[in-house]
Amino acid sequence: MSLTYLTVAAGLAWALATPPAAQAQDGAPAVSLLQAGIALYTAASYDEALDAFEAARQIDLAREDRVTLDQHRMLCLLALGRTAAAEEAAASLLETKPDFVLSASEASPRVRARFDDTRRRVLPAVVRRVYTDAKRAYDSGDYTAARDGFAQLSQMLADPQVAAADPSFADLGTLTDGFLQLSAAAIERRAARRDYDTVQAALAVLQPSTQGFRPMASPAAAAMSAPGLDAPLALDGVPETAAARPVMSPPFTPLGIFTFDWRDKDVTPPMPMTQAVSGWWGAMGEPAAGTPLGAIEVVVDESGHVVDARIYQSVNRVYDAVLLESARQWRYQPAMKDGRAVKYRRIAGIVSGR
Structure with a gap:
């Protein structure tokens, strides 16, 4: 039995016998246990x-730790x-x-082959579990967790081995891509609504409190019914003089901070005026009429421009660029x-129109 093994075993016995709080105080947190375990693995003492x-x-560990x-646990268990x-x-x-993936320096070809086989069988179950967790977070309104989960899932599905598994x-x-976009949009909308509430609270503080002014029901109502800057305001029904009239900013309704979508039932969607798509197909040849050709997401601004x-x-990658260029002209x-x-x-x- 080597001196290195005895030293590691003694250190491990101390670590296992010491409560986690005491370990942290004495400078021997989980990383020390991890290092001891790796040394024992290297010495082929797999059980220890x-x-x-x-x-x-x-004990909490950083992601890389x-x-x-888990890598060395797996290697011990395989051994x-x-x-x-x-x-x-x-x-x-x-x-x-x-x-x-296991590199050649970390494991023998036989162990790497076993890991690759395990990876092919395990990853599909991991994919479904990550999707379930991300979808549950989305349904509960935790859009940040949902976005992170769907982003991780998108990365997993980009692996050819995973894609071929099912x-x-x-x-x-x-x-997954759809939910990732919806989660990101929901986070953006939630932030915009927080900004809107902040603006409204600030407006409420800044609203003139002179007795006798008629209160405005809402910023939207104020935008439609407020007089111009040169029109006199009424004070208890008596026209005021220009000298007595307080200086007021025009009413402000910050709808411009929002980008609405199909979920906003109180918004009338934009109506297409010109929505032509280029018929250039190059060497690919145009498909038959009525063939679905994919879809484009566009943001239409207040002037009707994309x-x-x-x-x-x-x-496909070639025609996608053509579609995008067409959409910018809509x-x-x-x-x-x-x-x-x-x-x-x-x-x-987008549908072929030939």
């Missing part, structure tokens, strides 16, 4: 290494022939780092809310 890793799991821990437990460790590892993952990828356009459902009657033109996000499906 697993004891160290299990103890380290009970968690990856290292001991505990396949089911090794797959569980692999699942935990791949949830934290979906693109993880034919339904192609549809799941489209669904100020942003992106591919929502791709045709014109609309702008969306309307409470009698005012507003910015609006819409998705337009």
